[in-house]
Amino acid sequence: MLKILYFAGLREATGSGSEELVLPAGVHSVEGLLAHLRARGGAWTEALAVSKRVRAAVNQDMAAGETPVKDGDEVAFFPPVTGG
Amino acid sequence: MTVRIQKEDFDVSREIAALRSGNPQIGAVASFIGVVRDLNDGSTVATMTLEHYPGMTEKAIDKIIVEAKGRWQVYDALVIHRIGTLAPLDQIVLVVVTSAHRGDAFAACEFIMDYLKTQAPFWKKEQTPDGARWVEARASDDKAAERWGSKG
Numbered sequence: 637m638l639k640i641l642y643f644a645g646l647r648e649a650t651g652s653g654s655e656e657l658v659l660p661a662g663v664h665s666v667e668g669l670l671a672h673l674r675a676r677g678g679a680w681t682e683a684l685a686v687s688k689r690v691r692a693a694v695n696q697d698m699a700a701g702e703t704p705v706k707d708g709d710e711v712a713f714f715p716p717v718t719g720g
Numbered sequence: 721m722t723v724r725i726q727k728e729d730f731d732v733s734r735e736i737a738a739l740r741s742g743n744p745q746i747g748a749v750a751s752f753i754g755v756v757r758d759l760n761d762g763s764t765v766a767t768m769t770l771e772h773y774p775g776m777t778e779k780a781i782d783k784i785i786v787e788a789k790g791r792w793q794v795y796d797a798l799v800i801h802r803i804g805t806l807a808p809l810d811q812i813v814l815v816v817v818t819s820a821h822r823g824d825a826f827a828a829c830e831f832i833m834d835y836l837k838t839q840a841p842f843w844k845k846e847q848t849p850d851g852a853r854w855v856e857a858r859a860s861d862d863k864a865a866e867r868w869g870s871k872g
Contacts, residue, residue: 644771644843645854696776700838712773714840716857719770719801719842720754720813720833 637707643714646690649683659707666692669711682689686712691716702710721798723781725772725817727804739798740818743788746795749814750825752833758808760855763848768855770803773841777801784835788817792824797832801842804845833869839866 638657647653660672670692674684684690692699693712705711722739731755740746758765785797785849806812815832819825846854 640834641773643773643841657867693776693841696773696779698780703793712776714773714841715843717838717841718844718855718857719772719840720837 638705639703639710640673641710641712643712645715646683646688646713650679659705663705664703666694666699666702666703666711670701671707673713688715690714712714721780721782721785722799723805724798724800725774725777726800727802729802729811730800732811732814733796735800737813737814739796739816743795745806745820746818747820748818748822748825750817750819750822750829752813752829753811753831754813755808756808756810756812759872760846762845763850765808766847766849766870767807768844768846769805770801771843771845772801772803776841780840781836784832784839786832788828792819792828793821794819794824794828797828798814799832799836801836801840803842807855834861834864834868837861 638659639654640657641654642652643652663669663672670684670690674681690713694703694705695710736749736751740749756768781799786792788797795818801816802812815829817825817829838861846853846855
């Protein structure tokens with residue numbers, strides 16, 4: 637099982653703050669998971685589009701597209717950060 | 721090192737006094753205070769609301785401070801970042817660094833702030849006359865962090 641979190645504009649656009657998901661077959665990386673979520677269509681396809689520069693964290697560390705994702709991980713998706 | 725994420729305001733002089741108390745080796749204290757402006761990207765800002773990623777936020781800032789301590793002589797560092805709804809004139813963020821000398825204190829303080837802007841998971845939403853909008857990340861913030869070179 638994966639725990640997936642969404643923040644800020646991404647949370648609003650997808651209407652989801654968090655979800656639990658069985659690791660989909662063939663998904664081994666952040667990019668793979670993003671592609672899987674994008675394939676849901678509608679708001680998911682739009683909010684997670686490549687042009688949206690979606691950022692990710694795996695187990696609360698900033699991640700890249702190729703960062704591995706495995707069962708039990710906490711994966712977060714969010715827009716570029718704007719704190720400070 | 722201390723990292724606090726809080727809704728409440730902070731008292732700069734009290735925080736600085738606490739950070740350097742009892743250490744006579746400190747010769748320099750550098751601080752940065754970020755505050756809410758009433759204008760951003762051409763619109764007046766009535767209020768802004770800060771969202772963050774609990775757990776990761778603290779972890780990310782801890783890592784930035786450890787990185788700063790590896791690059792410069794730093795005795796201690798403090799970061800306080802507020803969340804929730806803030807208005808123009810309110811304080812948002814405080815970074816304080818103590819060191820033996822000013823060069824290290826200035827550099828480490830600026831480094832922590834530059835990395836916080838691009839690595840710490842906070843997001844601002846502004847209330848403007850045209851409605852609410854999420855603040856867009858700035859390319860200049862990426863550039864500011866990049867000039868320090870890659871992370872070790």
